[in-house]
Amino acid sequence: MTTTTIDTVQTLESRHILQLYRRAPVTFVRGQGVRLYDIDGREYLDLLSGIGVASLGHAHPGLARAVADQAQTLLHTSNLFYHPLQGQLAERLANLSGLSRAFFCNSGTEAVEACLKFARRYWYTRGEPRAEIVALEESFHGRTFGSLSVTSDEHYRAPFAPLLPGVTFVAVNEPSALLAAVSTSTAAIIAEPVQGEGGVRPLTPAFAEAITQACARTGALLIADEVQSGLGRTGYPFYSAAIGLKPHLVSIGKALGGGVPVGAALVSDEVAQAISFGDHGSTYGGNLLACRAALCFLDELVGGGLLAHVGRVGRHFERSLKALAARHAIVKEVRGAGLMWGLELTRDATPVVREGLARGVIVNRTAEKVVRLLPPLVITEAEIDQAIDRLEAALAAVGAGE
Numbered sequence: 001m002t003t004t005t006i007d008t009v010q011t012l013e014s015r016h017i018l019q020l021y022r023r024a025p026v027t028f029v030r031g032q033g034v035r036l037y038d039i040d041g042r043e044y045l046d047l048l049s050g051i052g053v054a055s056l057g058h059a060h061p062g063l064a065r066a067v068a069d070q071a072q073t074l075l076h077t078s079n080l081f082y083h084p085l086q087g088q089l090a091e092r093l094a095n096l097s098g099l100s101r102a103f104f105c106n107s108g109t110e111a112v113e114a115c116l117k118f119a120r121r122y123w124y125t126r127g128e129p130r131a132e133i134v135a136l137e138e139s140f141h142g143r144t145f146g147s148l149s150v151t152s153d154e155h156y157r158a159p160f161a162p163l164l165p166g167v168t169f170v171a172v173n174e175p176s177a178l179l180a181a182v183s184t185s186t187a188a189i190i191a192e193p194v195q196g197e198g199g200v201r202p203l204t205p206a207f208a209e210a211i212t213q214a215c216a217r218t219g220a221l222l223i224a225d226e227v228q229s230g231l232g233r234t235g236y237p238f239y240s241a242a243i244g245l246k247p248h249l250v251s252i253g254k255a256l257g258g259g260v261p262v263g264a265a266l267v268s269d270e271v272a273q274a275i276s277f278g279d280h281g282s283t284y285g286g287n288l289l290a291c292r293a294a295l296c297f298l299d300e301l302v303g304g305g306l307l308a309h310v311g312r313v314g315r316h317f318e319r320s321l322k323a324l325a326a327r328h329a330i331v332k333e334v335r336g337a338g339l340m341w342g343l344e345l346t347r348d349a350t351p352v353v354r355e356g357l358a359r360g361v362i363v364n365r366t367a368e369k370v371v372r373l374l375p376p377l378v379i380t381e382a383e384i385d386q387a388i389d390r391l392e393a394a395l396a397a398v399g400a401g402e
Ligand SMILES: Cc1ncc(COP(=O)(O)O)c(C=O)c1O
Pocket: 051, 107, 108, 109, 110, 112, 140, 141, 142, 143, 192, 196, 197, 225, 226, 227, 228, 229, 253, 254
């Protein structure tokens, strides 16, 4: 029998896994709360939660019990039949979002694809086909063709052209640019209320107001992509509502299943009425396992007080990060809300991520110069303090070499 070591894992992957990801040289085998443990038993504080997914932390006892129980009962039957959990989950999401109907899928990009299709279908049903979309610079909405078409980064787009036609990108937080771009040919505006991959950039209330005005003037629908910013991450159920937006469609994913893949498009009544049987679908979407995990997450978020917890620890996180930035000249700006933060550096963020990993704190780099922080929503103030100490050591090590 061969022993599993970091070398055997990496050698096997290098032969058989399509090489799409530049993985850090660490192999995780176990987690507990906000801590991860690698194959050699080293402990790490996880300030990334698998890019905003492990919302309840790792090995959450309630989620583990729910998933195990569901696996022993019934996992999947397809959308050809009813099961008891999909309606319950949709009702809970409707109460949280104010959007009455849900379509379930398996990932963030599928949720965005569904929103784009539903927006097109809305205008088709009205007998006024509109195909144009206004999206934002620095946006990221996923890797499938529709989502990629509204993602601005040329690096992701160029190898796959031609993408969907009719997409216009406007500068973020520039109300006049947005107002000029939206017309009566615009089917929808799509925006992340806090841009994630683009460097953790919250939309300003003034920009949100321009979006609302543009929609009112032209009839364009608003798609809020809350895959990263939604479901408690910023201390609000949805950041769009916090800045005064009233989207017709909302895409969600990541945190919803706490690690079990599940996404959803949440849809207003007005849009839902334009959609017919067979317009869209998914084999896995909303199966019993996914719904059970998502119900468990929502139990914690709403009934379990997790949302209020994020509000509290989020303020502590913000204070600590701003104090950290004041001590390190390489941190230029601190942006975010709740437990979604970015530290924009004066330089490439790669060495900070690497030095952090070496000191037992997991963060990641986005938009080249931004260190992104998306800890599990259950993180405590004491754990934040400990993680910040490790991050501080990483910043000092990189800053000293400047
Ligand atoms: C705002 C946003 N939308 C969509 C996606 C795509 O989600 P997924 O990777 O689950 O397809 C992401 C992923 O990072 C995201 O941040």
